[in-house]
Amino acid sequence: MSEERNGTRRGGPRKAQEIFDATLDLLAEKGYEGLTIEGVAQRSGVNKTTLYRWWPSKGALLGAALIGARQLELTPPDTGSLEEDLEALLGTMTTLLTERPASDIAVAVLGAVTHSPELASHVKDFFADRIAREQVVFDRAVARGEIAADADPLLLMDLLAGAAWVRIVLRQLPLEKGFVARTVRTVLKGARDVG
Amino acid sequence: MSEERNGTRRGGPRKAQEIFDATLDLLAEKGYEGLTIEGVAQRSGVNKTTLYRWWPSKGALLGAALIGARQLELTPPDTGSLEEDLEALLGTMTTLLTERPASDIAVAVLGAVTHSPELASHVKDFFADRIAREQVVFDRAVARGEIAADADPLLLMDLLAGAAWVRIVLRQLPLEKGFVARTVRTVLKGARDVG
Known part of the structure; x- marks a missing residue:
């Protein structure tokens, strides 16, 4: 995990790694329909409004997570x-x-x-x-x-x-x-x- | 289109070809969610109860259509x-x-x-x-x-x-x-x- 990818250098919230990993965990468990920003907030321990500030939709969050999450590293x-x-x-x-x-x-x-x-x-x-x-x-x-x-x-x-x-x-x-x-x-x- | 495939020899309703083609047309136009037995009945001019007699679900009908339809021949x-x-x-x-x-x-x-x-x-x-x-x-x-x-x-x-x-x-x-x-x-x- 390079510093460039964990969000702090490229412009992203603290705990970007936890957010991305939680997003793919939830996608695997619940499918795209069951994936929610709310669920990612709970799983990653990051405030929902913080998530929305960085990613306006769950599609945008998933796009970032596909590239940044540890599961697909x-x-x-x-x-x-x-x-x-x-x-x-x-x-x-x-x-x-x-x-x-x-x-x-x-x-x-x-x-x-x-x-x-x-x-x-x-x-x-x-x-x-x-x-x-x-x-x-x-x-x-x-x-x-x-x-x-x-x-x-x-x-x-x-x-x-x-x-x-x-x-x-x-x-x-x-x-x-x-x-x-x-x-x-x-x-x-x-x-x-x-x- | 061989006689073996048009349904009359393998056990299928008359107009099996029209049914399969209509099924894939509707799939292309409306996606899987929008595909209905009712819609296939209308498009193919075959009674809905006839369709249900041969294929108990739209999944089963789609399965037969994938193999039998002209679009993927x-x-x-x-x-x-x-x-x-x-x-x-x-x-x-x-x-x-x-x-x-x-x-x-x-x-x-x-x-x-x-x-x-x-x-x-x-x-x-x-x-x-x-x-x-x-x-x-x-x-x-x-x-x-x-x-x-x-x-x-x-x-x-x-x-x-x-x-x-x-x-x-x-x-x-x-x-x-x-x-x-x-x-x-x-x-x-x-x-x-x-x-």
Whole structure:
């Protein structure tokens, strides 16, 4: 948790971390419909009027929480190997999509995309933040000469993340043993040989 | 539209096709909340009691419509080349996800996964039906010697479909020119060289 993200430096209330974590806890427990500013105030011990001062709606609060909460925190791996870094990233993703409470958050986020344009725009910001943070994994791989400088990290992450989302959330099938390693190997091999 | 699918052979009311099409039209127009058996009856010109006789709930009707309706119909391509077949499949998918009214259906289906276990189970059936229909594309490619007999069509389709879902629905980014061809080339190259 960097100081830039806990709200004090970027402009946010004290206890921003507690507020964000409480917001995603409540989303996981009660779904978007059951999420209320009142509930977040109670859970985080922060006055409701303070919350409204910073976030005019629960949609705005959820948007901030998706990026700031500890439950979805992403520290880019740095194993020294692109393959292992991608396995770590995809492994984290499959955990988020299969293990509660994170999987409840993922499903609620998915529902949120379809719920309103405002929420869809927060989900868009969340995914933009993810790829921005994942970029360093590819920068290091280019520096090590593991992948071409014109490789397309967005396409590679879409393939990896997409396989997990489709298999787990849409098909609702269990992941076979070795899914993460095989998926990464397939995508990486493809990426290395396609211009 | 095969005779097996229009309801008369599999056990369904007359005008099953009109019923399924009307169900998805209404889903696209009004979302799941606004979809009613009454509305489907009006749109399709079929008596409401007939609908209830075949499908006890709107969830059950939607489940049948996802598989039977013309809007999501999938005729597996047969171009003589796996690469071109997969481009056709992914091209159809990106069209379904980006062009109305199909994209409204896709978003509503996505919402449905999160709405109730019953709907989630219909979505699961829909995706099981898709991969079963797509299998022939891979069978033909194996017969032509284009891909190894132990290639994993499920993983390949998850990668292709997943890239489209993540890029379009989650990231909400436009598809760059050449997305379909490049995605297929990457996945196919990866699949050919990974055991």
